[in-house]
């Protein structure tokens with residue numbers, strides 16, 4: 001079976017909530033097999049943009065095109081990983097993964113095998129019967145990742161998947177993400193406000209301005225993910241450059257929040 | 261040098277083991293003692309032992325079972341009918357924009373009516389038989405069930421529903437696997453309210469128009485100044501309430517083990 005090779009093209013997307021203009025003429029590409037990171041000051045429309053990219057929200061204007069072919073075993077081409085994990089508290093770890101495989105015409109045995117496989121991949125095998133509330137934040141997000149992998153996504157859409165976690169857990173998961181993404185050559189859109197995450201994972205970092213979000217710049221990082229270290233000087237330099245692009249906007253966005 | 265003084269004292273009451281049960285036993289013993297000494301007039305408040313005696317007599321003569329056989333089906337059918345209807349309507353209001361505002365208007369308008377006041381009307385509409393009693397209970401149970409179900413559905417985190425949509429789950433799957441289980445804690449909490457409402461309405465309806473049933477029995481014992489039997493009837497009603505509440509507790513422990 002061939003793996004999915006799917007990319008996205010975001011074209012001239014604009015959006016407003018009532019009279020709050022959130023996104024203004026945003027265009028960028030999400031190349032297949034690469035990680036596209038969206039960064040920008042808080043409230044600039046990153047989550048809105050990710051919702052539009054994955055078909056959870058219809059933009060006022062503009063469109064998102066999908067290009068390439070999803071693999072035959074892909075059950076849900078555009079798949080999200082959520083900041084707050086979005087696990088059903090009344091289902092066990094295995095049950096939460098099972099949820100997204102049920103009713104999709106796959107045999108029970110196949111389903112069980114897939115659940116076991118993604119639990120293995122995320123080092124969760126020992127926790128398959130645990131309730132979500134029994135798990136630490138890091139483990140819960142691993143369940144979120146396992147659930148996403150179970151549907152064999154063509155594009156993984158991640159909205160600040162690490163921001164609910166403490167700094168140490170964040171670094172651990174960041175390395176795990178990088179390993180998984182690199183090993184599978186996955187197409188990923190990754191939203192964060194953390195620039196260290198951006199340079200650790202991104203091939204392209206789309207820098208958005210403060211609200212209404214516009215594309216301010218797109219920074220390219222070529223180093224392969226599995227070779228990157230958080231303290232690599234070249235990456236730190238890129239991080240500094242990203243910060244210089246965002247800093248003024250972030251300060252203004254901050255003041256704007258205070259006025260609201 | 262002085263030691264730092266602990267200031268975080270108090271405001272942390274704890275349970276003393278068995279203190280609750282011991283209190284109840286103590287009250288019963290005290291009550292019995294005062295009655296035996298003649299300090300309480302047993303004509304107005306019979307002693308615990310006399311009440312137990314009355315219960316045993318009622319049980320042996322079969323009268324107790326006759327009244328229970330009339331009351332329990334009314335309670336069961338009335339509560340079940342009101343609950344099923346309330347769940348359906350509550351879900352409709354929780355899920356559909358078109359149903360919501362009109363439905364809430366009707367529910368808010370009818371909810372405050374004291375349901376007992378409707379018993380005579382229901383007797384005119386449905387006759388003095390079982391119909392009017394079951395309907396009274398169902399009517400009283402219906403409104404709180406609608407409101408709790410609606411609150412439960414509204415309380416399901418939007419993020420979980422969006423998660424289901426993002427994984428392309430069908431509407432039916434989102435309803436059955438996300439909305440309903442998410443609303444279940446509120447629905448079960450509502451059962452505690454509706455079962456006690458149902459028992460109150462059962463007694464009221466039986467006092468207004470019934471020959472058989474615990475409510476009718478309590479009323480006629482009162483008319484005869486038969487306080488032993490009157491209190492025995494009240495004890496039976498309390499036991500029904502306790503049993504229902506115990507069953508609900510088991511149900512919650514089983515269905516909400518994930519909490």
Ligand SMILES: Nc1ncnc2c1ncn2[C@@H]1O[C@H](COP(=O)(O)OP(=O)(O)OP(=O)(O)O)[C@@H](O)[C@H]1O
Pocket residue numbers: 017020022040041042043044045046047048049193
């Ligand atoms: N459903 C909505 N209705 C109204 N306003 C909304 C809605 N969703 C988001 N907004 C507003 O739109 C703006 C952009 O929100 P969005 O969540 O996309 O920003 P973000 O860049 O993801 O912010 P953060 O860094 O806080 O996650 C914010 O001001 C937010 O309050």
Ligand SMILES: [Mg+2]
Pocket residue numbers: 046047048159160
């Ligand atoms: Mg956001």
